[in-house]
Amino acid sequence: MSDVFIQGIVVFILAAFVGFEVIAKVPRTLHTPLMSGANAISGITIVGAIIAAAVGTGWVAAVLGFFAVALAMINVVGGFLVTNRMLEMFKKVPSKR
Amino acid sequence: MVELAYLTAGVLFIVGLKGLTSPKTATRGIRIAAVGMLVAMIVVTFDLLGLDAKFAWGVVIAGVVVGGAIGAVLAIRVQMTDMPQLVAAFNGFGGGASALVAAATVVGANAVLLTETAVVTSLSLAIGTVTLTGSFVAFGKLQGIISGRQVFIPGGAVTNGVIAAGIVAASAVGVFADSSMAYWVALGLAAVLGVTTVLVVGGADMPVVISLLNSFSGIAAAMAGFIIGNQALIVGGALVGAAGMILTIEMATAMNRSIPSILFAQFGGGASAEDIGTKPVNRATADDAAIALAYAERVIIVPGYGLAVAQAQHAVKDLANALEERGIEVTYAIHPVAGRMPGHMNVLLAEADISYDLLLDLEQANPKFAQTDVVLVIGANDVVNPSAKTDPTSPIYGMPILNVDEAKTTIVVKRSLSPGFAGIDNPLFYEDTTLMFFGDAKQALEDALAAINQL
Numbered sequence: 001m002s003d004v005f006i007q008g009i010v011v012f013i014l015a016a017f018v019g020f021e022v023i024a025k026v027p028r029t030l031h032t033p034l035m036s037g038a039n040a041i042s043g044i045t046i047v048g049a050i051i052a053a054a055v056g057t058g059w060v061a062a063v064l065g066f067f068a069v070a071l072a073m074i075n076v077v078g079g080f081l082v083t084n085r086m087l088e089m090f091k092k093v094p095s096k097r
Numbered sequence: 098m099v100e101l102a103y104l105t106a107g108v109l110f111i112v113g114l115k116g117l118t119s120p121k122t123a124t125r126g127i128r129i130a131a132v133g134m135l136v137a138m139i140v141v142t143f144d145l146l147g148l149d150a151k152f153a154w155g156v157v158i159a160g161v162v163v164g165g166a167i168g169a170v171l172a173i174r175v176q177m178t179d180m181p182q183l184v185a186a187f188n189g190f191g192g193g194a195s196a197l198v199a200a201a202t203v204v205g206a207n208a209v210l211l212t213e214t215a216v217v218t219s220l221s222l223a224i225g226t227v228t229l230t231g232s233f234v235a236f237g238k239l240q241g242i243i244s245g246r247q248v249f250i251p252g253g254a255v256t257n258g259v260i261a262a263g264i265v266a267a268s269a270v271g272v273f274a275d276s277s278m279a280y281w282v283a284l285g286l287a288a289v290l291g292v293t294t295v296l297v298v299g300g301a302d303m304p305v306v307i308s309l310l311n312s313f314s315g316i317a318a319a320m321a322g323f324i325i326g327n328q329a330l331i332v333g334g335a336l337v338g339a340a341g342m343i344l345t346i347e348m349a350t351a352m353n354r355s356i357p358s359i360l361f362a363q364f365g366g367g368a369s370a371e372d373i374g375t376k377p378v379n380r381a382t383a384d385d386a387a388i389a390l391a392y393a394e395r396v397i398i399v400p401g402y403g404l405a406v407a408q409a410q411h412a413v414k415d416l417a418n419a420l421e422e423r424g425i426e427v428t429y430a431i432h433p434v435a436g437r438m439p440g441h442m443n444v445l446l447a448e449a450d451i452s453y454d455l456l457l458d459l460e461q462a463n464p465k466f467a468q469t470d471v472v473l474v475i476g477a478n479d480v481v482n483p484s485a486k487t488d489p490t491s492p493i494y495g496m497p498i499l500n501v502d503e504a505k506t507t508i509v510v511k512r513s514l515s516p517g518f519a520g521i522d523n524p525l526f527y528e529d530t531t532l533m534f535f536g537d538a539k540q541a542l543e544d545a546l547a548a549i550n551q552l
Contacts, residue, residue: 002213005214031344033117053201064204081168085173
């Protein structure tokens with residue numbers, strides 16, 4: 001196995017542990033925004049999609065690349081916007097009478 | 098330098114998620130995560146521009162514009178009641194994008210892939226595709242396009258096991274014999290597996306399925322990260338995988354069920370059909386409900402999926418305002434699996450400007466019911482079903498429930514006596530202290546409010 005690959009495994013395991021620690025502290029009230037925020041972050045596959053679309057040659061690669069970029073971009077833009085929209089609702093705490 | 102920039106993006110995701118640990122810092126957190134995404138996208142663009150090669154930028158730009166526009170429209174126009182569907186669709190898109198990156202790797206490979214690259218390619222392909230098709234079945238069920246009830250496939254778990262074994266076998270051939278045809282067979286089988294697995298899951302188990310697919314979309318992204326050797330994808334994917342897994346476990350715990358039993362086991366149907374609807378109940382009118390509520394001191398509102406279906410969140414708020422003006426203490430008890438996704442009720446109540454301090458968890462709410470005058474159950478059923486505590490033969494026996502039957506009076510707002518998604522009769526409805534207020538949740542709450550204002 002290449003060094004880059006092993007390094008990747010290390011990063012993956014560490015990130016998973018950090019993720020478990022941090023996300024376990026997210027309160028239940030924010031679990032829906034957490035999920036849509038996770039949708040947005042899973043859109044990071046846009047980086048792989050952009051590379052695949054850019055380097056691809058031939059129409060099959062172009063179709064695959066286009067759909068990869070478009071689907072990932074739906075998640076990035078849609079995920080962040082809708083999460084932000086939801087969290088704005090949680091921000092406004094109505095004044096107690 | 099480029100490596101460092103990608104790692105920075107990954108760190109920004111972690112910092113952003115840390116912000117989500119409190120409603121006060123959450124908005125800032127998600128924006129920090131968005132900056133991380135922007136960093137990653139800028140870095141990949143300049144990295145490619147720096148290479149002396151001809152790239153298909155037209156394809157990239159077209160994808161970004163089309164995908165961005167669709168995403169923006171979906172995010173701005175979605176109703177909060179439809180969030181489970183949107184998240185299900187996003188899970189599918191994320192998984193699909195990662196599967197496509199893997200597919201492009203198979204198509205674009207002009208030499209034999211390194212074994213490790215081939216392995217992660219097959220994983221990204223299979224997991225991404227299962228996520229894609231599984232999510233669209235979940236979307237269809239939530240949207241009501243596909244029946245929300247369980248559909249039984251011939252052979253059940255055995256069939257799914259055979260398909261899964263087929264995916265592993267085809268992937269192995271793809272990896273070790275360098276056969277692109279084998280990859281496409283694996284992809285096809287994965288597409289089938291996503292459908293057959295989610296099809297058998299009943300509507301009440303949707304929170305678990307959505308969470309699990311959320312996790313899968315992250316794992317697929319991380320595998321895509323291994324394909325291209327990119328740390329931003331690996332970190333981002335691992336985080337999403339972890340988030341989805343935590344939610345999956347929490348949802349399954351809240352229903353006292355194991356994840357395999359949700360995905361593979363038969364569930365529901367405790368009460369015989371003739372049992373339901375023949376026993377006497379206390380029917381309440383809007384006036385009865387109004388009198389009970391208006392002369393209470395403490396009221397706890399228990400929202401369920403029926404509230405979301407009826408879009409009744411604002412009607413709840415109006416009713417609560419009227420009660421608070423009379424000096425009545427109003428809080429809300431939220432079961433972890435109320436609704437069709439984790440935290441869904443909280444978002445709906447937040448949309449109606451109900452402060453999150455007033456929302457009680459299961460553990461916070463249960464000690465309070467005994468000192469509560471009126472519990473108003475709106476469109477919830479299984480999460481307040483006492484047979485989870487009393488009837489060992491019930492399919493939901495052992496599931497932690499909200500003990501609303503301990504309150505002096507319970508008012509249940511419900512369309513009819515028909516059982517919930519689980520198909521289980523609810524003894525709560527026949528209790529002496531329970532008033533059944535039949536009707537659409539929104540209409541019922543508006544009628545009750547009008548009646549309170551006339552008192």
